[in-house]
Amino acid sequence: MVRANWGRIFAIVYLFMLCYAPQVASSTSQNNVIIAVTQLPENFSPYANSPLSLSYAHLFFDPLVRWGINGKLEKRLLRDWRVIKPGVIRFYLKNNIYFHSGNRLTSNDVLWSYAQIKKRAKFKFFFSAIKKISRVNTHTFDIDSTLSQDELLDYLSDFFVLDEQYYTHLNVENSPFPPITRSTALMPMVSGTGPYKLRAFNINLALQVTADKNYWDAQENTLDITFLKIKSQRARVYALLSGDVDISHAVLKKQIQSIEVEKNKQLVSIGSSRSFYLSLSGKHSSLLKVASARKAISLAINQQGMLDNILQGLGHINSTYSPLLTRESIGLNNEYNVKKARELLTKMEISSQQLTLLTFKSNRVDHEEVLKALKNMLQRVGLQLLVTQTDSKDEWLKTMEHYDLTLSTWQSSLMDRKNIYKSLFADSLLAPYLGPLYAAQSTLNRDDFFKKLLQQQRVILLFSVDELWGADRKYAFKNIFSVNEVPYWQYLRVKK
Incomplete structure (x- = not known):
């Protein structure tokens, strides 16, 4: 049929x-x-x-630079760059590059493209640390930012230049x-x-x-x-x-x-960097405020089993994105021990409890299977999951704080470590959960703070999924x- x-x-x-x-x-x-x-x-x-x-x-556009097949940054529309003073980098476009319309690429197109970026909140976020872009001449422009050179170049790998005259x-x-x-x-x-x-x-x-x-x-x-x-x-x-x-x-x-x-x-x-994240919030659940309860949930989850049976081994546990996790982070949450999980919950005199979970709908089969596996594994230690699914980002943002757990996926095309964490904390489905926790402290950077959340089982990074x-x-x-x-x-x- x-x-x-x-x-x-x-x-x-x-x-x-x-x-x-x-x-x-x-x-x-x-x-x-x-x-x-x-x-x-x-x-x-x-x-x-x-x-x-x-x-x-x-297919249709070139970025200023891009990440290559060999893992190195490649010059595309840019011929070169140099630091001219702290915070300001001068960029030089390649000569004799033409748009499909026949118009010649100039620095005016770069400035106009940047103006389009600033009109849209989704993209404005990525370039918020850029103070201004100034034209020097036909093929030269300066970028004034608070970013390091590595951070800026990473962002410029997503900076596609548009044809100002045409549009x-x-x-x-x-x-x-x-x-x-x-x-x-x-x-x-x-x-x-x-x-x-x-x-x-x-x-x-x-x-x-x-x-x-x-x-x-x-x-x-x-x-x-x-x-x-x-x-x-x-x-x-x-x-x-x-x-x-x-x-x-x-x-x-x-x-x-x-x-x-x-x-x-x-x-x-x-x-792939597409990864499954499980967040555990103690805002409404007294159970999840307790570290040993969160540890029990982590112990009840068979990450390797899900990887083998759901993904046929085509993914990775706790090494989802090499720039995202340090060596010390690897293996923080992937111990599987149902007996130990039950013992921890028994000491708390918990035999059965219902937890609510919010997840974002996905047409990928692996998402549904991961959700089903989580329900079954937590049921084995006496925890019942009441699942709500949504396909509305607005609804997710408005309601996720009312749930005990969330299951979401996230991936990034960025490669610089600081940029990745900035995106995770501000532009992922986890952002409404991570943002307030991060803002409530002032001593740790995002990198170290995320590691702390992993150690405390406030976030469980399940695995990445290969494409x-x-x-x-x-x-x-x-x-x-x-x-x-x-x-x-x-x-x-x-x-x-």
Whole structure:
């Protein structure tokens, strides 16, 4: 049944290709790769209300710098930089870089892009420590900030430069970045300096991009790409196994073996910073105010068992993000001892108690399985979980303080240690819990304070989850990912 439904979907998408990009439909599969994904962009700006994910943003735009595949920081639009006085760094743009529109990149585009960032609270947070950006000349600008050079460069890896002339001349009321429902190469609504141009788009079906032959860093044999929207995880893998798509994102654990036994398919596991966090608040529960009770909950949780049975071992315990945790933090919470947990609770004369837990809804299967496992494990030591799920961030922010526990996931593309902790404490689902605790003390930095929360079992960092992809073996796929899990699609190649 699933295969039959998938066949109809592919027929519709092929019709889309014929209508909007006949040159793609007639090209050989060697020049075009089809990738099954869960979501397509709602907007083609990295700074819109519903911004491009980094995976898509790097198609159309270049950042000033980026984290490379080898873990080192790479210069992209920047040629160089130097400190000219304390707090001020001068940056030099590369010459002769052009946007897709044909406009030449200048420092004016950097300043205009920064102005767009400041209009949106989500992005303004990341650059709040920047006092100002000043134009020096056509290809030079200064950044005055309270950040160290390493912190600033890390943030600039998410600073995508937009085409000021192009966007300011669009005839769009109120916003140069309207939601897009259809766009073709004849009516482009995106202009960046990135390796790909937009060819065709339907928000319900597919996104097609073509390699920009005039790209400033163009390389031979760059593939054109069709991102095909298939929300069903099973349908994505069926499409891969049947050869209708070349690559599939978000593979189910039950389908791992199906891919591995296929001689012409490969399972690719990419280490990820996406991690599960369990917070334990004593605000409303007298039980959770007691350190031994929080310790008992930690002892009752079989992290290794969840990793092995839910994730098939494709993840990591307490080493979720190497810049986030120190060596001393590793292993703080992953002792599993049900007998000891029961003994601790028995000493407190607790035989049964109900705790409330709030979790953010997720369409990822592993989220539901982790939630189910937690309920079963705590039930073994006499603790009943009453679970509430929400898919509203506003509701989460308003109500999470009323719950005893929360289960959430978080990940970051940042690599500098201070930046990561700043983001965790201010921009994650845990922020409403962490923020007041951190503000109530003044002696520890975020790094040491988070370690203290781990030691006290006020936060239990369960494990990180690898990103799973299925792909045709003809592609050299794994080596396109940066150290912070961003796929640089222009490096995807057919194996020789």
